[in-house]
Amino acid sequence: MPHALMLFAAGLGTRMGALTASRPKPLIEVAGRALIDHALDQARGVPLSRIVANVHYLPDQMRAHLRASPDILLSDESGEILETGGGLRRALPLLGDGPVFTLNTDAVWTGDNALAQLAAAWNPAQMDALLLLLPATQATGYRGAGDFLLDAQGRITRAKGAPGLAYLGAQILKTERLHDISEQVFSLNRIWDLAIAEGRAFGIVHNGGWCDVGRPEGIAEAEALLANHV
Template sequence: MDEAPSAMIFAAGFGTRMRPLTDTRPKPLIEVAGRPLLDHALSCVSDFGARAVVNAHYKSQMIAAHLADTPVTVITEAPEVLDTGGGLRNARAQLGSDPVFTMNSDVVWAGPNPLNILAEGWRDNMEALLLLVPVERTVGYTRSGNFSIGNGGQLQRDTSGMVYTGAQLLRTDRLDAITQDIFSLNVLWDQMLAGGAAYGVTYPGHWADVGTPDGIKLAETMLQEHGDV
């Protein structure tokens, strides 16, 4: 990778589970511990030394205004939101051709910078490296697991396994062959899983899913108990 890798932060969703707070602002601008969720993610990117690209759709003007005096590139998706895979492909010109970090903007970390963990675990034979966390080190997460890590670190879909944290490092070449305009990153992952090129690594800290209003207090309590990134 180049000395200044790129990181895509997904911030285009509608935040329906966060209503009524998202009636007046996009979810990435809802505050946790005195900072917008988006700023928690951007701190990880800037501390790592990467350049940030943020996509926006719902109340995109508010996100653009929030980032107006920063070096962050904002890409507005219109007229439709493109989902994670479509949003990543839409941003490729700004992200470059090297492997790209991606992060969700509705999570909070307590522990080491997740981008450091991904960079340390990356190998040339990988097409994707997903950051996972055991369920017992999550807060605010009420669904089943997503993946497990098999022999040699290869990723396996497993609903009884660990939770995908929303952070990963991946190659974007396969995006060119996907015909849909709007699609999830799951489409890309399925191709990589089939080829044995998707891997996982475990996050050693704690992780909060801030998807609902109740999740805000849970995340703040986690930060008080375990510390911020």
């Protein structure tokens, strides 16, 4: 099982409008707590030897907030935002060798712990990537028909507009392929497509609820999801 977690926290949060004019999106509060603290709740569901968060926009605020958690290491992207693939590759010296968990910091969760579910299903002999998914119709705040389809063996393929499952921003990923990408700035979609082509990209369905908090209206939707779960 992986023992390192990458928290993606470097985004500009432009879809949040005025809410991110003076603070980074991971520090927007939902139910009285910063989004990144909701993500850290998921991190507590598995034994981790290291947690790394990348920072770019208003990094001093992120550093100040995370100072209370000295075990969290910071990967500095203040010079240039590198997207998910480039950001993960930049953080590898801090994360160490082997597969890693990655987790977006712009969502809230209910139900079973996201990372624990991934850990229980991870099979490195078969898998290079294991993504946590939810039917698009059940993913609060998600706009789209679905990102992936899931076959009987648990392998994923691209939905390509067909009704499918939403990616929830949580996964386990082997990192070796990151070194094969020549660009400095790139998305993890590049790595997923390589794994899909080789039949080594898998998914599982989250046992619980999830809400994207990428837009201002997502705050109220997320708070309602959390309140209904209590």
